[in-house]
Amino acid sequence: MDEIYMREALRIAAYASGRTTPNPLVGAVIVKDNRIVGQGWHRKAGTEHAEIHALHQAGELAKGADIYVTLEPCSHYGKTPPCCQAIIKAGIKRVIVAMTDPNPLVAGNGLKELKAAGIEVVEGVCRDEAEKLNEVFLKWIVHKMPFIVVKTAMTLDGKIATVSGDSKWITNEKSRKFVHQLRDLYDGILVGIGTVLADNPTLTTRLDHLGKNPVRIIVDSKARIPLDSIVITNKSAHTILAVTERASQEKIAALLQVGIEVIVTKEKADQVDLSDLLKILAEKNICSILVEGGSRINYSFFVEHLVDKVHCFIAPKIIGGTDAASPIGGKGTFYMKDAYQLNDITTERFDEDILITGYVR
Ligand SMILES: Nc1c(/N=C/[C@H](O)[C@H](O)[C@H](O)COP(=O)(O)O)[nH]c(=O)[nH]c1=O
Ligand SMILES: Nc1c(N[C@@H]2O[C@H](COP(=O)(O)O)[C@@H](O)[C@H]2O)[nH]c(=O)[nH]c1=O
Numbered sequence: 001m002d003e004i005y006m007r008e009a010l011r012i013a014a015y016a017s018g019r020t021t022p023n024p025l026v027g028a029v030i031v032k033d034n035r036i037v038g039q040g041w042h043r044k045a046g047t048e049h050a051e052i053h054a055l056h057q058a059g060e061l062a063k064g065a066d067i068y069v070t071l072e073p074c075s076h077y078g079k080t081p082p083c084c085q086a087i088i089k090a091g092i093k094r095v096i097v098a099m100t101d102p103n104p105l106v107a108g109n110g111l112k113e114l115k116a117a118g119i120e121v122v123e124g125v126c127r128d129e130a131e132k133l134n135e136v137f138l139k140w141i142v143h144k145m146p147f148i149v150v151k152t153a154m155t156l157d158g159k160i161a162t163v164s165g166d167s168k169w170i171t172n173e174k175s176r177k178f179v180h181q182l183r184d185l186y187d188g189i190l191v192g193i194g195t196v197l198a199d200n201p202t203l204t205t206r207l208d209h210l211g212k213n214p215v216r217i218i219v220d221s222k223a224r225i226p227l228d229s230i231v232i233t234n235k236s237a238h239t240i241l242a243v244t245e246r247a248s249q250e251k252i253a254a255l256l257q258v259g260i261e262v263i264v265t266k267e268k269a270d271q272v273d274l275s276d277l278l279k280i281l282a283e284k285n286i287c288s289i290l291v292e293g294g295s296r297i298n299y300s301f302f303v304e305h306l307v308d309k310v311h312c313f314i315a316p317k318i319i320g321g322t323d324a325a326s327p328i329g330g331k332g333t334f335y336m337k338d339a340y341q342l343n344d345i346t347t348e349r350f351d352e353d354i355l356i357t358g359y360v361r
């Protein structure tokens with residue numbers, strides 16, 4: 001029975017997907033005499049935690065009840081009071097958690113406090129599902145780096161555009177809708193200046209229901225970006241330009257003038273040092289970034305070992321062209337043994353398009 005209630009807590013935790021950053025997704029379910037008497041999920045950073053919502057709903061019925069939480073209840077005073085105290089005060093008898101909280105502020109202290117109060121603690125129910133649900137939070141809180149997802153879309157013969165640069169469209173409506181759901185989910189969307197110059201993209205989230213726009217991050221070491229680019233003139237999302245010392249001061253001043261945030265990073269081989277950029281972005285609570293290319297920037301993320309997850313669309317179209325661009329460009333690995341290996345592979349169909357998803361561990 002513990003798994004059933006924990007799965008319900010995981011299910012409702014996901015209601016706030018993409019909305020709790022930099023906090024994790026957390027769900028809580030309170031059970032008494034085999035009935036759910038209270039449940040709740042964390043909505044937004046700085047607002048009440050999942051356990052508090054569930055305790056409010058259970059009221060008196062929390063006394064002597066079990067609480068299932070997808071993450072170890074917090075024991076520190078962050079933006080909200082500690083859940084452990086509320087759980088103890090409410091007279092909960094047994095706490096079942098899916099995983100401990102890797103946040104150094106919590107990290108096992110919550111469970112210790114609950115045990116010290118004489119509460120029975122069970123840990124590790126549906127741990128794998130809980131860790132997957134919070135793959136973004138786990139990366140950011142432990143490594144202080146954003147969770148990086150590379151999304152590419154290519155024809156069957158492995159190209160992202162024709163020899164003339166035309167790329168509209170490779171994938172179908174359904175596939176492109178999934179990409180907008182990814183934009184709605186993640187905190188940032190990153191492209192290289194090559195993509196801006198080639199496609200003049202908007203990089204906002206266009207879905208039927210209200211979505212949120214990710215922060216647009218353009219890697220452009222010499223600030224070559226034209227001031228009339230859509231990512232500069234379109235104000236429905238914030239835009240960050242990552243440059244190096246090589247960028248001209250006047251261009252930077254002109255960009256600041258039109259509301260663009262400019263980050264000057266360390267330089268690596270004459271280009272933006274991506275690790276340095278990601279460290280700075282993580283400090284700004286940008287906990288996840290969708291990298292949408294182009295081929296050079298994608299390769300840089302792999303060669304710097306910065307990629308966590310890959311979504312690769314393959315459309316059943318063939319365009320040929322020896323010089324047509326492929327999804328991953330750059331210098332390339334010299335030997336097959338040096339290939340970046342994906343694992344935990346899953347595939348999905350979007351009508352005739354195929355999506356392959358994998359992790360770079
Ligand atoms: N050309 C294709 C893609 N092209 C992806 C490029 O990053 C392109 O610049 C952006 O998708 C443009 O964004 P926006 O629509 O202006 O917001 N990506 C896809 O998934 N399928 C394709 O067919
Ligand atoms: N969202 C969440 C938790 N989040 C934990 O608390 C930290 C944020 O605290 P605060 O700034 O007060 O919101 C966050 O980094 C994570 O460790 N804990 C929980 O018991 N239940 C919840 O629903």
Ligand SMILES: [Zn+2]
Pocket residue numbers: 049050051073074075081082083084
């Ligand atoms: Zn809490």
